Structure formats: structure tokens, C-alpha cells
Amino acid sequence: MSSVSPPRSRDAIPFPLAPVLLLAGLACAVPSLAAPAPAPAAAGAGAPFTPAQLEEARLLRERCLVDDTGYETLRSLTREVGQRFAGSPGDARAVAWALTKLRALGLKNVHAEPVTVPHWIRGTCAVELVAPWPQSLAAVALGGSVATPAGGLEAEVVPVTNIDELARIDSTRIAGRIVFYTGRMQRAEDGSGYGRAVTVRGRGAAEAAKRGAIGVVIRSVGTDRNRTPHTGGMRNEKGDREIPALAISNPDADLLEDQLASGQPVRLRMSNSSQWADSARSANVIGEIPGRERPREVVVLGAHLDSWDLAQGAHDDGAGVAIMSAAAKLIGEARLKPRRTVRVVLFANEEFGLSGARTYARDHAGEAASHIMGMESDLGAYAPLGLHARVPPEKLPAIRVMQSLLAPIGVEYRGNDASGDADVGQLAALGIPVCDLDTDASEYFDWHHTANDTFDKVDPALVRKNVACYAVLAWLAADHAPGFGRAPKAR
Amino acid sequence: MSSVSPPRSRDAIPFPLAPVLLLAGLACAVPSLAAPAPAPAAAGAGAPFTPAQLEEARLLRERCLVDDTGYETLRSLTREVGQRFAGSPGDARAVAWALTKLRALGLKNVHAEPVTVPHWIRGTCAVELVAPWPQSLAAVALGGSVATPAGGLEAEVVPVTNIDELARIDSTRIAGRIVFYTGRMQRAEDGSGYGRAVTVRGRGAAEAAKRGAIGVVIRSVGTDRNRTPHTGGMRNEKGDREIPALAISNPDADLLEDQLASGQPVRLRMSNSSQWADSARSANVIGEIPGRERPREVVVLGAHLDSWDLAQGAHDDGAGVAIMSAAAKLIGEARLKPRRTVRVVLFANEEFGLSGARTYARDHAGEAASHIMGMESDLGAYAPLGLHARVPPEKLPAIRVMQSLLAPIGVEYRGNDASGDADVGQLAALGIPVCDLDTDASEYFDWHHTANDTFDKVDPALVRKNVACYAVLAWLAADHAPGFGRAPKAR
Numbered sequence: 001m002s003s004v005s006p007p008r009s010r011d012a013i014p015f016p017l018a019p020v021l022l023l024a025g026l027a028c029a030v031p032s033l034a035a036p037a038p039a040p041a042a043a044g045a046g047a048p049f050t051p052a053q054l055e056e057a058r059l060l061r062e063r064c065l066v067d068d069t070g071y072e073t074l075r076s077l078t079r080e081v082g083q084r085f086a087g088s089p090g091d092a093r094a095v096a097w098a099l100t101k102l103r104a105l106g107l108k109n110v111h112a113e114p115v116t117v118p119h120w121i122r123g124t125c126a127v128e129l130v131a132p133w134p135q136s137l138a139a140v141a142l143g144g145s146v147a148t149p150a151g152g153l154e155a156e157v158v159p160v161t162n163i164d165e166l167a168r169i170d171s172t173r174i175a176g177r178i179v180f181y182t183g184r185m186q187r188a189e190d191g192s193g194y195g196r197a198v199t200v201r202g203r204g205a206a207e208a209a210k211r212g213a214i215g216v217v218i219r220s221v222g223t224d225r226n227r228t229p230h231t232g233g234m235r236n237e238k239g240d241r242e243i244p245a246l247a248i249s250n251p252d253a254d255l256l257e258d259q260l261a262s263g264q265p266v267r268l269r270m271s272n273s274s275q276w277a278d279s280a281r282s283a284n285v286i287g288e289i290p291g292r293e294r295p296r297e298v299v300v301l302g303a304h305l306d307s308w309d310l311a312q313g314a315h316d317d318g319a320g321v322a323i324m325s326a327a328a329k330l331i332g333e334a335r336l337k338p339r340r341t342v343r344v345v346l347f348a349n350e351e352f353g354l355s356g357a358r359t360y361a362r363d364h365a366g367e368a369a370s371h372i373m374g375m376e377s378d379l380g381a382y383a384p385l386g387l388h389a390r391v392p393p394e395k396l397p398a399i400r401v402m403q404s405l406l407a408p409i410g411v412e413y414r415g416n417d418a419s420g421d422a423d424v425g426q427l428a429a430l431g432i433p434v435c436d437l438d439t440d441a442s443e444y445f446d447w448h449h450t451a452n453d454t455f456d457k458v459d460p461a462l463v464r465k466n467v468a469c470y471a472v473l474a475w476l477a478a479d480h481a482p483g484f485g486r487a488p489k490a491r
Numbered sequence: 492m493s494s495v496s497p498p499r500s501r502d503a504i505p506f507p508l509a510p511v512l513l514l515a516g517l518a519c520a521v522p523s524l525a526a527p528a529p530a531p532a533a534a535g536a537g538a539p540f541t542p543a544q545l546e547e548a549r550l551l552r553e554r555c556l557v558d559d560t561g562y563e564t565l566r567s568l569t570r571e572v573g574q575r576f577a578g579s580p581g582d583a584r585a586v587a588w589a590l591t592k593l594r595a596l597g598l599k600n601v602h603a604e605p606v607t608v609p610h611w612i613r614g615t616c617a618v619e620l621v622a623p624w625p626q627s628l629a630a631v632a633l634g635g636s637v638a639t640p641a642g643g644l645e646a647e648v649v650p651v652t653n654i655d656e657l658a659r660i661d662s663t664r665i666a667g668r669i670v671f672y673t674g675r676m677q678r679a680e681d682g683s684g685y686g687r688a689v690t691v692r693g694r695g696a697a698e699a700a701k702r703g704a705i706g707v708v709i710r711s712v713g714t715d716r717n718r719t720p721h722t723g724g725m726r727n728e729k730g731d732r733e734i735p736a737l738a739i740s741n742p743d744a745d746l747l748e749d750q751l752a753s754g755q756p757v758r759l760r761m762s763n764s765s766q767w768a769d770s771a772r773s774a775n776v777i778g779e780i781p782g783r784e785r786p787r788e789v790v791v792l793g794a795h796l797d798s799w800d801l802a803q804g805a806h807d808d809g810a811g812v813a814i815m816s817a818a819a820k821l822i823g824e825a826r827l828k829p830r831r832t833v834r835v836v837l838f839a840n841e842e843f844g845l846s847g848a849r850t851y852a853r854d855h856a857g858e859a860a861s862h863i864m865g866m867e868s869d870l871g872a873y874a875p876l877g878l879h880a881r882v883p884p885e886k887l888p889a890i891r892v893m894q895s896l897l898a899p900i901g902v903e904y905r906g907n908d909a910s911g912d913a914d915v916g917q918l919a920a921l922g923i924p925v926c927d928l929d930t931d932a933s934e935y936f937d938w939h940h941t942a943n944d945t946f947d948k949v950d951p952a953l954v955r956k957n958v959a960c961y962a963v964l965a966w967l968a969a970d971h972a973p974g975f976g977r978a979p980k981a982r
Contacts, residue, residue, distance in 0.1 A: 079749045082626040135573040135803075138942060226717050227802070227942045251945040255803075258570045258946075311718070312626075312746075451629060451718040454742040455749075 048398035053479055056336050057405050057472045063330055064468035065409075070326035071460040073101060074319060074381075078312040078455040085309035086349035087119030087280035094305050098285035098321070098346050105329035107287030107344065115348040115359045119280040120144055122309055123273030125246055127217060130154060130267040133259060137252040138227040139217070140310065141274045142201060142245045143352055144234040152271030153178075153215055153244075159260055162200055163207045175212030178268050179204070180219075182257060184250070187223040191379065191441030197221045202235035205245035215270050216245040219253035224446035227251055231308055232449045233352050244272045282306070282348040284356045287325075289332040291340035291478060296367075298343040299478040301327060301470055302357075302376040302424045304350030311453040315380030315444060319458060319466070321346055323377045326463075327471040331478075338478035340372055347423045350378070357423035361430060371432045373477045373484055375470060376424035379439050380447075381463045384411045386438035387473075388418035390428060390487040398484070399435070402476045409465050414438060433484040435477075437469055539889035544970055547827050548896050548963050554821055555959035556900075561817035562951040564592060565810060565872075569803040569946040576800035577840035578610030578771030585796050589776035589812070589837050596820035598778030598835065606839040606850045610771040611635055613800055614764030616737055618708060621645060621758040624750060628743040629718040630708070631801065632765045633692060633736045634843055635725040643762030644669075644706055644735075650751055653691055654698045666703030669759050670695070671710075673748060675741070678714040682870065682932030688712045693726035696736035706761050707736040710744035715937035718742055722799055723940045724843050735763045773797070773839040775847045778816075780823040782831035782969060787858075789834040790969040791865040792818060792961055793848075793915045795841030802944040806871030806935060810949060810957070812837055814868045817954075818962040822969075829969035831863055838914045841869070848914035852921060862923045864968045864975055866961060867915035870930050871938075872954045875902045877929035878964075879909035881919060881978040889975070890926070893967045900956050905929060924975040926968075928960055 049057075077097060084094035095112055102110045120143060127139040158173055159180045160166045166179065181200040186193035198221050205216040220230040229249040236242060248256065259266050285305060291297065303320030307313020328344045331337070348356030364371070387406065389399040396416060403413045418436040420428035428434045447453040477484070540548075568588060575585035586603055593601045611634060618630040649668045651657045657670065672691040677684035689712050696707040711721040720740040727733060739747065750757050776796060782788065794811030798804020819835045822828070839847030855862070878897065880890040887907060894904045909927040911919035919925045938944040968975070 075749065079746060079753075080624045082624070082746075133571045133573070225947050226719065227945065228718060251943070251947045254947050255570060255573075255945070258566065262570075452742070454718065454746070456716050456742045456745050 048401050048480065049476060053476065054405070056334065057476050060330060060334050060475055061405060061468045061472045064327070064471050065464050067330060067464065067467070068460055069105070069329055070322045070463040070467045071458070073325050074314065074322035074458060074463065075455060076101065077318045077321060078314050082312045083309050084305065084307050084313065086117040086282055086306045086352050086355065087277070088309060091282050091306060095283045095285055098305055102285065102287035102325060102344065105325055106332045107328055108290055110287040112283035112285050113360070113363065115282045115284055115356045116279050117282045117349040117355045118353055119277040120352065121275050121277055123147065123275060125272040126270070127246055127248055128269040129256065129259060130269050132262060132264040132266065135255065137256065138229055138249045139246045140229040140231045141272050142234045142247055143231055144236060145245045145272060145274055146242045147274055148215070148244045148270060148272045152269050154267060154269040155214055157256070157260065157266045157268050159257070163204060166207055166211065171211040174208065177213055178215040178217060178270065179208040179213045180217045180256060182219055182253065184219060185221050185223055185445060187442055189440050189442050190438065191444065193223070194221065194445060198232070201232050205234060205243050206236060206240040209241040209243045213243060215243050217268065217270065218245070218247050220247045220249050222250065222445050222448060222450065225250050226452060228450040228452045230449040231310060244270060246270060246272060282355070284348050284360055285346040287328065287344050289328050289337060289342040292337045293339040295341050297340040297370045297372050299340060299372050299474050300343050300345055300374040300424065300427065301474055302345045302347060302374060303378060304356065304423055305346040306349045306351055308351055308449050310449070310451045312455060314453050314455045314458050315447055316449065316453055317350065317378045319381035319463065320377035323381065323463060323466045323470060326467045327474060330467065330471050331475050334475065338475050339481065340478040342474045342478050350423050354422055354426065357426040361426040365430065368430045368432060371427060374420055374424040374427040374432050374434045375437070375473060376421040377437070377466060377470060378421050378423070379441055380444045381458050381466055382439040382441065382444060383462060384409055384437055384439050384465055384469045386412050386414035388414050388436040388438065389416050389433070390418040391416065391433045392485045392487060395484045398480055402473055405472050405476070406469050409468060411437070411469060428487065429489055431486040431489045433487040435473055439466065539892050539971065540967060544967065545896070547825065548967050551821060551825050551966055552896060552959045552963045555818070555962050556955050558821060558955065558958070559951055560596070560820055561813045561954040561958045562949070564816050565805065565813035565949060565954065566946060567592065568809050568812060569805050573803045574800050575796065575798050575804065577608040577773055577797045577843050577846065578768070579800060582773050582797060586774045586776055589796055593776065593778035593816060593835065596816055597823045598819055599781050601778040603774035603776050604851070604854065606773045606775055606847045607770050608773045608840040608846045609844055610768040611843065612766050612768055614638065614766060616763040617761070618737055618739055619760045620747065620750060621760050623753060623755040623757065626746065628747065629720055629740045630737045631720045631722045632763050633725045633738055634722055635727060636736045636763060636765055637733045638765055639706070639735045639761060639763045643760050645758060645760040646705055648747070648751065648757045648759050650748070654695060657698055657702065662702040665699065668704055669706040669708060669761065670699040670704045671708045671747060673710055673744065675710060676712050676714055676936060678933055680931050680933050681929065682935065684714070685712065685936060689723070692723050696725060696734050697727060697731040700732040700734045704734060706734050708759065708761065709736070709738050711738045711740050713741065713936050713939060713941065716741050717943060719941040719943045721940045722801060735761060737761055737763060773846070775839050775851055776837040778819065778835050780819050780828060780833040783828045784830040786832050788831040788861045788863050790831060790863050790965050791834050791836055791915065791918065792965055793836045793838060793865060793867040794869060795847065795914055796837040797840045797842055799842055799940050801940070801942045803946060805944050805946045805949050806938055807940065807944055808841065808869045810872035810954065811868035814872065814954060814957045814961060817958045818965060821958065821962050822966050825966065829966050830972065831969040833965045833969050841914055845913060845917065848917040852917040856921065859921045859923060862918060865911055865915040865918040865923050865925045866928070866964060867912040868928070868957060868961060869912050869914070870932055871935045872949050872957055873930040873932065873935060874953060875900055875928055875930050875956055875960045877903050877905035879905045879927040879929065880907050880924070881909040882907065882924045883976045883978060886975045889971055893964055896963050896967070897960050900959060902928070902960060919978070920980055922977040922980045924978040926964055930957070
């Protein structure tokens, strides 16, 4: 993932619970993993799903929880493709891999839809403490950074916590200097530390440049203590003066702060040779489990195929690719295929501008009405914890039944405030209903956008749980005869 | 540390316990951290230490446990010097830092004793999977590796677990290939996994070269899952054919094994530009707390001043430098200075050939008889767990009393089989008695010899505990009127 929405309130349950549970016939019938739960007592008239539908979903869930298609799909992607940054040779290999893999998993109508992507090439970078005490710092360029002059640049460092503090400082202290953003990301189960910390990655360089800075260094937006700095996209706007922007690892940021704490002037030398190339061709890769009754109506399972260029992108977002592909495969093998089509969309270039999601939303805008629901997996393979929806309020009883099937996996209902995350958010913006699955984000930002985002970090049991969640949600959504209407458009 | 002795048996207590405890008057008088323990009931005739000595040692221990001199000394070293690989500019800075720091801590006779060190310069290296699926691997050259030809070299990979397995393979399968040592280090509290795994680092290249290999890649000798590969010294012998040897990180070794598991031929390209320079000048840095009665007799507190070149060497062996320096400082501030001198020796170049320890042992061989005891801290700053000695059996009652003062810190007695670790081992080989403090090595090999060995990994409370242990041991050893005689010479 490249961006996280503002933290959601866990209390935002906008309708009374009890009547819904009664309506769904589930007040006392939470399914159990240990043994098949009894069929809901009252799935009759007015209930969102029939007993047969619920039984099918339960069987599917249990299949998913003992199936390693997801994990093995991720092994294949990380072993055979590795990094697949937009526009790079790895990106092209990933598209070819995905076409082959989705077909091998039994999906139909597998095809690539062309997407134009920006193409930035990292080059090499270095950050050296020059004074008071020389040391080398582990650094990476932020995605989109311009290069330094060939010999690098050297200046005194001005530390600021964040852009707000920058704005309060006399500009004469900034001009001609290197700004060092010191703000530290906080670890949290809901990943909410990310949204607060990431601002300086996106806009820190542009804001410092306005005040005359010649370069920017940020403390990595990440929760680890490894010397594997975190990259990620900058967000330049028209008219911004562009200056080089690099991230240093948390231990290196500690060292820089320690030298600053000596009270002596601290000087850095930074160099960066990244460059922009012409836009490149990539693709959204799409595959389907065609619906048995209304194949033109679709439920979208989204993930992004691209990764950053420093590692395999195992959690970000190889896990999503693998989870959604496996969920579709297992739906395709279900005793009863759902009424509507389940469509896997592996989006191009989420990381560096959402090219694939925007292209999909544009190219498929005419079919928005036939998009029943969208979901996206882009927070790694971690423990599923909660379900958010974005549906008309009268559709919430169906959502609550869907969630109840995931309760044995640990998923609680968390409100009607879903956003669709980065890619599927483009569909939510069209009014297409979405569901978001919260997973435990405590560890994710240790690896996110670093060289450390590799296959060994992924737990197969957690992949299985995620596959089960999305398979159940997608099967029920695709089979739900009345559909989910149109949702209030997301921001 | 660069080498670990074979695992010691915890059962090796070579004399009956009960009589010793009675002799020391300590059977029921284990000191407590919570409140001053009552003076041992029978520290009279025949007891190794007087009540006054024990009280002094207890007071010193309690002072150490609330004093952050060690941690702040380590902060200073890592902040102001950083990497200090033998022969590098950082090494020279470290010598200057140590002279200044030991004086600032109140040590006397602070001076440097010249040491000639080898000088190997890392350069850059790269390892690329070429086939079946191209990917870049995180790699570092092993210390002492020769360079590849300028364009690098490329060959098929032959995986072997270790040198024993290599020896069993038909040499025609090795000739012209790159050997990949796959053996994985096991995590253990006593660090015993290191000794088993490290053989391939020392001798793997030479043994592969004998069979015609053109390069070697080893799985990092380390217990982490970070993409921070572990360097360390190779051990070339006269007549060895030298081939380039690189270490890849554990996740990269996993990937390479995964590609090999496909059954397809796997090809690597490796390049390395390291080079040898002329020998360089370094120094052992020495400082003392002079004894109040017999200043020419010394107890040595040893650690090594050099580090590998990839990081600050915070645990290896900045921690040892800081712990021993702080222990001496606090002894110097004790109400009563010990009879004999406590000498801190910060050895040059432990990592790449023990130059400092060998020079010290040679230059001070004539004073071996006045070296009462040696100790060394070179396993990071982790929880103290056990004490080994190497003394004549009749001196063990004194050792048991010394250990009993550390019991509240968690230190048990573990036998009369100490070796002095790498540097002080050179003194043990002269028959000088030594004590070794076991610390919990479970985590140490996550950071050891990697870019991740930085100050943030060090816990100040554990530094304090180590300082307390060495201060108590050194004070009592230096004040112990009869001395410890000569020990059986260590291997």
C-alpha cells in the first residue's frame, strides 16, 4: 500500500445491532471453526441469505483454511519475478507471470488491459555525515526524487519534526540548508501511525523547497530498527521547485539526532543519481470466475501487481495478489459457483500514482452499474480483525451476515465507513459499494517499502485466513440476489 | 567477537560444592539486590575474602547498577567514531577517542601501544541471480576476500550444506562452478550455533578452491531474517588458492534455495572489488586504576576497540569497550581502591587476526607473572548468566565467593573451564588465570558483523549489569591478597 486512510472510529456502528442480528437469524448462531455451526434458525422471508447460501459459504471458508494456494502463489511471484516496480523489466515480467498464473489457477477471461505508467529509475544515492563526526548513513531516494548535482551537495542540517514545525521556523534558517524531518512513526494495530508520519514523505521536499532548502532527508516512515530505509512516493504538484529527497533508516536518524544533540553544527553530504525516463507500458491483469446466472455483473477482488524496487514486495502487495487470486480459484472450485462473476483485478502501478486503478475506473466507468461490490487486499498477510462496508443502510443486514461468517476467523463488524483503500477507492468514488477488511498492521510497517519485504516474512496460516475472508465475502456478495445498490460516494 | 569457543558443558563443576560454600561462609548468605545482605557469617580464618572486602564489592555492585557511564560511553563511541575497522581512518579515530575517553573517566597511565594490522579495503560487491529467474541478492564480501575479475564472474551454482558435504561430492561437479554453502546458524542462549556454522566462513572458499570452484557464496552466519548480510574474516592459509567469497543475507539464501528447488540450473553472477593495502599502524589503548599496595600486579579487563566496517560495532565490541571502561572508572571511584592495578586493555584488530592481543602477549610476556587475572567482554551487552574460571583448583573457593556476589544479577557458577575468549585467550595461553562471563547470546547474532550493529540495539539496563559483574570480579581479584597462582594453560 502507498497510502492509508485516516483512522476509523471503532465505535462507528450506525444502526442498532440487535434487530439486525435477529433479522439475520444469527444472534445465537455464530459459526465455529471447530465444528459446522447449525444452520441459522431463521433464514426465511426477509433474511438476506438462504440457509443453502450460508452453508456454501461455510464450506468454502473451511476449504480455504486448509489450502495453501495463496502461499504457494506468493512463493511463485517472489521467486520468479521479485521486484516489479512500475515501468521496470520486473513489471513486464510480473504481467506475464500473472497472465500465466491466473490461467493456471483456473480463472477465465484472463487478459491484460494496457496502462501507461510513469517510469522513474532509482540510480544510487549516499548520505554522509561530514561534521562534527563523519559517518555514512543508510539511505534511499524517495520515489520521484530529482538527482543531486553530479558531485552531490553539502550543507548544514536543520532538524524539524514535520511540515507544521517547518512552517513556524524563520525561512532564513532554512535557505541553503538540508532539512531533516525527524518525526517518528508510531506502531499501531490499525496502522494509524502511517497516515500521520507519511505527510513529510509526500510533501516534505516541496514545502522545504518553498523556503529555500536545497535538499531533504526524512526519518524513514516505518516502525522497525533495521538499517533498511523505507522508500515511497513523493507527491509533487505543478509549480513545485524540486529538490532531492532521501530517507534514512531509523538507526541512522537516531545517530543524526544524537550528533545534533551535541549542539555543534551538523553538516551532511548527499548525492543521488535517480532519473526520469519516458512513460512505459504496463497492464492491469484481470481474470474471472464467471457467474452462473448474471455473468456481466461483477464483484471485484483487487490487489496491486507492482511493488517498490527494493525487494520482492512480498507483503506489499504480493500478499494481496496471492490472496485474491487464491480466493477466486477456490470460489471457482466451489460446489456451487455464485450467481455473478468474481473478477480479480491486479492493478498496475499503485505505488507510484495509482495508474492502474485510474485507468480501470476510466475504462470501465460505463459498466459501473454492473459492479456490485469491490474489495482490496493491500496491507500484507496479517490477522483479519474487522470488516467495514460502504453500502446503503438498508443493505447492512446482508453485510452483518457476511461478517458473521468471518467471526470464527476473528473478524468483527466495524461500521459502514469503508473507503476501498487506494485502488478500489477509485471504484468507491464512483458509488460502487465496497468492503474493507482490517488486518493487524502492527508489524507491516517494519517491512513496508524496504529491502526487507521478502517472502520469509509471510506466515502461511495468515495467508489462509485472508483467503478465507475474501472468498466468503466475494462468494456471498456475488450470490446475493438483490445486490447492494449504490453507496454514498467515497471521498 | 570473531570466534566462539566450543560449547562448554554446564555440568562441568569439578569439585564438590557444599564444602566450598561452607568455607566461604555463604551457604545461606546469597546477597540480595533489594537490601544489603548480612555479612557472611564465617569470613574468618581460611575464608578467601574478609567481610570488609565483601562489603566493598557489594557497595561497588550497587553503584554500578544505577550508573550509566557504560551506556553513555557507548553512545559516545558510536556517535563520534562509528565503524573502526582495522587500518581504516575510523580505526585511527577510535584510538584517539579511547585515549581521550579513558583519561576523562579518570584512568591513569593512559597510553597507546603500537600494533601493526593488516589492511583490507572492502570496495563494492554484487550478486545477481541470472537464471532461471533474474533477481539481485543482498551480499557483502567476507573479510579478506580477493576481488573478482573486473567484469565479475558467472557460473552455475552448486549447493552444499558445509565443508563435509563438499568433500563427499565428485569434484567434477565443483570445477568451474560457484559453491553455495547453505548451512543455517541455529539460535541458542549460549551462542553455540555460531561455532558450528562459522567454519564455512573461515575455510569454505579455500576448500572449494581446492576442488576447482571459481567463487563461493555463503548463507550469512547469523540468526536474523534481515537483508543485512553478515561479514567476518576468512582464514586463508599458505598455499591456498584464493577465490572470491561473499555472504548473502538469510532471506536471499532462502530465495536462492527456492530457485534451486525448481530443479532448473541456477546461475549466479558475482562481482567484488575489494583489495589489500599495505599493513597499517594501529594501537592497543591502555588505562589503569593503579593498585594501592602492589601497583605492578595487574588484573586485565579486555575488550576490542576495532569493529567490522559495516556499522558502528555497538554490540561487537563497542559494548565491551564501554563496559570495561566504565567498570574501571567505578572501581577508581570506590571508597577503597583494590590492592593491585586494574588495567583496561582495548585491543586493536581482534576481528581480522587478533593483532592487538598477539602484540600485547608478546610485548608483555616478561610480565606474565604479574598478571593476576584476565577477563574479556566480547559478546555484546546482554543478560549475564554464568561464570567460568580457569584457576588452580585450590583457588576455586575464592572464585565461588566472587560468583556469589553476582548471583543477584543472575550469574551462576559454570565451571573451571574458561578460555578467555579471543583476545584474553592469548593471556590464558600463557597460564594467566582468566574468568569468562557467559551472557545470553540469543539475540547477539542477529546483529553481529552486519550493518545493523548500531547503538539503538543496546539496552542500558543490561550494560549496567555487565559493568557491575566485571567491576565486582575485578575489584575482588585485584584485592585478593594471595592471588590466583598459575592456571593450566588454555588451548
